[in-house]
Amino acid sequence: MLNVGTARLKAGKNEEIRDLLQAAEQSIQQAKGITQQLLTFTRGGEPVKTSMALQPMIKESVKFTLHGSKAKSRFDLPDDLWPVEIDPGQINQVINNLALNAVQAMSRGGHLTVTARNVTIEEGDQRTTALQPGNYVEVAIKDEGVGIPPENIDSIFDPYYTTREKGTGLGLFSVYSIIERHGGWITVESEVDLGTTFTFYLPAAADExxxxxxxxxxxxxxxxxxxxxxxxxxxxxxxLLGELGYEVETTANGEEAIERYGEALKSDQPFDAVIMDLTVPGGMGGAEAIGHLKELDPRVRAVVSSGYSTDPIMANYQEYGFEAVLMKPFQLADLSRAMDLVLG
Structure with missing residues (x-):
């Protein structure tokens, strides 16, 4: 993914090469999505949460999924929606999966309507069987597709259940699992030949x-x-960091990183930030190295990187001394956001 992103930057104004590389990036992202669905099924994965507004993610994710299809999107997303405490990658996967289901259900075209609103669940509410009392953001994704037969609707969130020839049966199961791990809830209503509506709830963030x-x-x-x-x-x-304007040095393990960071700290060219892999087979990884770096420099600005979403450090990185997190494989935009968060 990193090398494809670098190649896209180097392609300059050559649109043909840029389009081919973008297609390759999208294929990698699809493979990542399937991998994450398998991880969700086999081991789960603690959400790496941040407080954020849903509107930009919903629009960007739905438009990306509908691109090239016959389906058209409609949005009703109020500006005063409460922020939510979510893992952006996981919730993006939820929206992608639900939008993709809608596209596949509307092979002849139609409208995909996404609405959202603030709701407060109180004691005695019928939804308290699945949700704790509190503030939530409700998101509804409605299509005009073929609908789900009544005899199938109770099985759609089961692992490996699919009615499509090329389906994995993991998409909706992953959606259900992710929403549940976020302390939310998802429901479905459908009528054959009229369409389907998935409605999910996410807890509102405590801060504004x-x-x-x-x-x-x-x-x-x-x-x-x-x-x-x-x-x-x-x-x-x-x-990639060079293209973004940063000067970069690399090391292969925690011991080397500690030594190099200490040397730079004593010179007139200290490092402004560190990006460390969480684990290094047979050596010291970022999980251990961060403690040593904190001893050398309590103000060290460190980013942890890993492909293991199930490790608790990735979900609670700030508790372990890191300022930001990068989930592998990541794109240039992910790297840019992490660096802006650490040094911006």
Whole structure:
């Protein structure tokens, strides 16, 4: 993914090459989605949560999924929606899966309508059988497709259940599992030949501030130390960070990172940020190295990176001394957001 992103940047104005590389990136993202669905089924995965507004993510995700299809999108997303405490990657997967289901149900075209509103669940509400009393954001995704037969509707969230020839049977199961792990709830209503509506609830964030997640690429400056035992990832990160305006040095394990960071700290060119792989087979990973770096420099600005979404450090990275998190495989926009969060 990193090298494809770097190649897209290097392609410049050559639209043909850029389009081919974008298609490759999308294929990798689809493979990532299937992998995450398998992880959800086999081991789960603690959400890596942040407080954010849902509106930008919903619009971007739905429009991306509907691109090239005959379906058209409609949105009713009030500006005063409460922010929610979510894992952006996981909730994006929920929206993608539900939108993709709608597209497949509307092969001849139709409208996909997405609405959202603030709701308060109180004691005695019929929804308290599945939700704790409190504030929630309700999102409804309605299509005009073929609908779900009554005899099938109770099985659609079961793992491996599918009525499609090329379906994995993991998409809706993953949706259900992700919403449940967020402390939410999802329901479905459907009529054959009229359409289907999925409605899910996410707990509102306690604070009123929310970060917008977008695909905007922000350049920056500063010296960054990268630690990863995979030479390919080091090469890709160095190239992408360089394109963003950063000066980069790479190391292969925690011991090397600690030594290099200490040397730079004593010089007139200290590192402004560190990106570390969580685990290194046979060596010291970021999980252990961060403690040593904190001893050298209590103000160290560190980002943890990993493909293991089930590790509790990824979900609670701030408790372990990190400022931001990068889930592998990540794109240039993810890297840009992390660096802006740490150094912006």
């Amino acid at each position: 501030e929310a970060a917008a997640i977008s695909s905007e690429i922000k350049e920056g400056s500063g010296r960054v130390l990268v630690m990863d035992d995979d030479d390919t990832i080091c090469l890709g990160l160095k190239a």
